[in-house]
Amino acid sequence: MLVDGVAHRTIWLSGDGESVEIIDQTRLPHVFEIIRLDTVDDAAKAIRTMQVRGAPLIGAAAAYGVALAMRADPGDNALDEAMTSLIVTRPTAVNLRWALDEMRKILQPLPAGERCGAAYRRAAEICDEDVGINDGIGGHGLELICAASEAKRGEPVNILTHCNAGWLATVDWGTATAPIYRAHDAGIPVHIWVGETRPRNQGASLTAWELGHHGVPHTVIADNVGGHLMQHGKVDLCITGTDRTTAAGDVCNKIGTYLKALAAHDNGVPFYIGLPSPTIDWTLSDGVAEIPIEERDAAEVSEMTGRTADGRIETVAITPQGSAVANFAFDVTPARLITGLITERGIATASREGLLDLFPERR
Amino acid sequence: MLVDGVAHRTIWLSGDGESVEIIDQTRLPHVFEIIRLDTVDDAAKAIRTMQVRGAPLIGAAAAYGVALAMRADPGDNALDEAMTSLIVTRPTAVNLRWALDEMRKILQPLPAGERCGAAYRRAAEICDEDVGINDGIGGHGLELICAASEAKRGEPVNILTHCNAGWLATVDWGTATAPIYRAHDAGIPVHIWVGETRPRNQGASLTAWELGHHGVPHTVIADNVGGHLMQHGKVDLCITGTDRTTAAGDVCNKIGTYLKALAAHDNGVPFYIGLPSPTIDWTLSDGVAEIPIEERDAAEVSEMTGRTADGRIETVAITPQGSAVANFAFDVTPARLITGLITERGIATASREGLLDLFPERR
Numbered sequence: 001m002l003v004d005g006v007a008h009r010t011i012w013l014s015g016d017g018e019s020v021e022i023i024d025q026t027r028l029p030h031v032f033e034i035i036r037l038d039t040v041d042d043a044a045k046a047i048r049t050m051q052v053r054g055a056p057l058i059g060a061a062a063a064y065g066v067a068l069a070m071r072a073d074p075g076d077n078a079l080d081e082a083m084t085s086l087i088v089t090r091p092t093a094v095n096l097r098w099a100l101d102e103m104r105k106i107l108q109p110l111p112a113g114e115r116c117g118a119a120y121r122r123a124a125e126i127c128d129e130d131v132g133i134n135d136g137i138g139g140h141g142l143e144l145i146c147a148a149s150e151a152k153r154g155e156p157v158n159i160l161t162h163c164n165a166g167w168l169a170t171v172d173w174g175t176a177t178a179p180i181y182r183a184h185d186a187g188i189p190v191h192i193w194v195g196e197t198r199p200r201n202q203g204a205s206l207t208a209w210e211l212g213h214h215g216v217p218h219t220v221i222a223d224n225v226g227g228h229l230m231q232h233g234k235v236d237l238c239i240t241g242t243d244r245t246t247a248a249g250d251v252c253n254k255i256g257t258y259l260k261a262l263a264a265h266d267n268g269v270p271f272y273i274g275l276p277s278p279t280i281d282w283t284l285s286d287g288v289a290e291i292p293i294e295e296r297d298a299a300e301v302s303e304m305t306g307r308t309a310d311g312r313i314e315t316v317a318i319t320p321q322g323s324a325v326a327n328f329a330f331d332v333t334p335a336r337l338i339t340g341l342i343t344e345r346g347i348a349t350a351s352r353e354g355l356l357d358l359f360p361e362r363r
Numbered sequence: 364m365l366v367d368g369v370a371h372r373t374i375w376l377s378g379d380g381e382s383v384e385i386i387d388q389t390r391l392p393h394v395f396e397i398i399r400l401d402t403v404d405d406a407a408k409a410i411r412t413m414q415v416r417g418a419p420l421i422g423a424a425a426a427y428g429v430a431l432a433m434r435a436d437p438g439d440n441a442l443d444e445a446m447t448s449l450i451v452t453r454p455t456a457v458n459l460r461w462a463l464d465e466m467r468k469i470l471q472p473l474p475a476g477e478r479c480g481a482a483y484r485r486a487a488e489i490c491d492e493d494v495g496i497n498d499g500i501g502g503h504g505l506e507l508i509c510a511a512s513e514a515k516r517g518e519p520v521n522i523l524t525h526c527n528a529g530w531l532a533t534v535d536w537g538t539a540t541a542p543i544y545r546a547h548d549a550g551i552p553v554h555i556w557v558g559e560t561r562p563r564n565q566g567a568s569l570t571a572w573e574l575g576h577h578g579v580p581h582t583v584i585a586d587n588v589g590g591h592l593m594q595h596g597k598v599d600l601c602i603t604g605t606d607r608t609t610a611a612g613d614v615c616n617k618i619g620t621y622l623k624a625l626a627a628h629d630n631g632v633p634f635y636i637g638l639p640s641p642t643i644d645w646t647l648s649d650g651v652a653e654i655p656i657e658e659r660d661a662a663e664v665s666e667m668t669g670r671t672a673d674g675r676i677e678t679v680a681i682t683p684q685g686s687a688v689a690n691f692a693f694d695v696t697p698a699r700l701i702t703g704l705i706t707e708r709g710i711a712t713a714s715r716e717g718l719l720d721l722f723p724e725r726r
Contacts, residue, residue: 029683131455192383199587219687222561223586224619228694231651256587262625288594301585306679314677316669320392323571324582331591
């Protein structure tokens with residue numbers, strides 16, 4: 001989508017055709033900086049430190065990480081090592097495993113001499129497939145926004161989102177935001193409530209940044225505010241992303257999604273998930289019981305980075321010295337609270353049958 | 364309660380017997396500073412800028428504000444002006460109106476020459492009454508914690524709270540925290556989950572600070588985490604405060620309380636409110652429809668203050684330049700989500716009948 005009026009993706013091949021470039025998302029919204037990945041270690045670090053994040057983009061970055069490894073050494077050991085170093089970078093995103101499995105499936109049978117080229121080709125395809133998937137989600141979600149817009153006789157449709165399931169979380173378009181960008185580009189008035197999404201503030205720092213650059217009206221709110229807005233009819237629709245969705249439609253997404261879904265349910269507000277099918281973990285059914293929840297560094301809660309009035313980037317501690325801090329990064333929203341899963345093939349009810357109707361090859 | 368091992372209240376008469384001292388809560392947890400209020404304008408500013416905050420403490424500070432006004436000029440006009448300047452400082456806290464009504468009731472009939480002394484006496488009484496009320500809440504709430512402790516065979520009772528309804532929000536003991544301090548002081552093992560409470564972070568900056576100084580085990584979490592903890596059996600009990608409670612038991616409290624109550628309800632976790640009776644607004648019945656919600660300065664959301672690694676206090680912007688920001692400060696938790704209201708007279712069900720059983724004089 002647009003940054004300063006210029007169309008960007010989040011990951012692309014450098015001019016040299018070998019190294020890979022990304023937007024360093026840890027520096028947004030204060031600094032827009034592009035960095036280059038030359039090795040599989042660079043790619044692993046970018047995922048681990050969340051220079052790239054968001055389930056689909058993690059998958060794309062991991063695929064290119066394997067390509068970078070094959071460029072340096074296309075042997076079996078190097079392939080195994082690349083897989084090992086990449087799989088441990090983030091425990092939750094199912095796309096990471098999906099992308100690595102894809103790469104292994106393609107590369108393992110090939111002679112070493114053919115692996116490098118094949119790896120770059122498959123990584124590029126994974127990126128293009130992600131764009132196509134999100135375009136599909138955008139089209140199906142657009143119908144929901146059109147219907148809401150008609151019901152409101154053209155008044156802006158108020159959509160609440162959480163965290164960043166925007167184009168920055170994918171290769172382009174985003175999952176939750178694809179319908180929003182499609183509606184905005186089509187001239188349908190929308191207004192987005194952006195929960196700041198503590199810790200890490202990926203709503204306030206990433207979603208607000210990308211919506212602003214693309215010209216979509218939006219308002220940043222504290223995470224605590226969603227319920228109040230819904231009680232007062234100020235939210236027409238919720239759309240969030242997902243890091244991992246079970247075959248039964250439970251959604252593991254950024255911590256706090258469950259609370260917003262409870263509020264939507266309590267107030268009769270439709271709650272949708274932008275769900276690219278590689279994010280479905282067909283091996284799981286009970287999300288709360290089966291999905292391990294990543295605990296991250298306490299400093300993400302106890303410290304905050306921002307810009308001072310004179311433009312310096314500073315990190316400040318915001319909790320008392322000596323207080324313990326816990327940082328659970330995800331929660332699970334049970335399928336019963338979800339109105340629908342917007343996939344690239346259409347909108348499924350959040351249930352095993354709903355998903356299997358759209359993905360009959362999984363029966 | 365204890366600060367560096369020394370017992371403190373949040374507001375008290377200076378050594379000169381006329382001016383009033385408070386803890387500047389806007390500087391916590393980074394700096395512990397006591398400031399002096401000499402005039403009604405000082406008191407109004409302290410309330411408006413949230414150097415003092417929390418419904419009961421706002422009431423006490425307003426009462427002393429009237430006393431400071433009467434010290435300067437005990438005439439009718441000065442009394443009216445003091446009332447006017449104090450009532451507009453914060454729109455939500457019903458205790459503010461209650462304390463000012465109390466002061467007017469005492470002072471209006473008196474000749475000017477007797478007003479100053481009477482005002483200081485009634486302000487001191489309001490403070491002592493608050494301490495007594497919270498002691499009562501502590502006693503009744505202690506029984507709940509004792510029962511939970513027995514059910515867990517002495518394992519720590521995990522209690523989730525939101526915002527600061529601690530002793531810093533009152534004159535002493537706190538409302539939500541009174542049962543916690545009583546249990547801790549009695550040797551019953553407790554562990555408190557402290558939601559940071561964006562914006563203003565009064566959980567992370569005030570509740571964690573006061574629990575830490577008093578030696579109560581606690582862990583700071585992002586506001587988004589409460590639901591996840593409850594899904595996994597890590598919360599035995601929720602206790603929050605309230606800024607205004609309707610006669611039907613709806614609770615207006617810091618934004619986000621409603622979301623935690625929804626999660627508690629969804630997971631069968633008891634959700635209690637520490638409710639001093641002056642916080643009951645007997646004129647209201649439908650909290651969501653009738654209570655106006657204070658919107659505060661956007662900077663509370665878009666900026667964050669903390670301490671740098673080298674000890675400076677800095678304020679940093681955390682949202683993109685150009686993004687709109689909204690700051691709703693409270694929400695309303697409907698009575699149906701509340702297990703009980705812990706008042707100084709006992710624990711009421713959150714309903715008109717429940718409250719009237721404890722306060723029959725209101726029938």
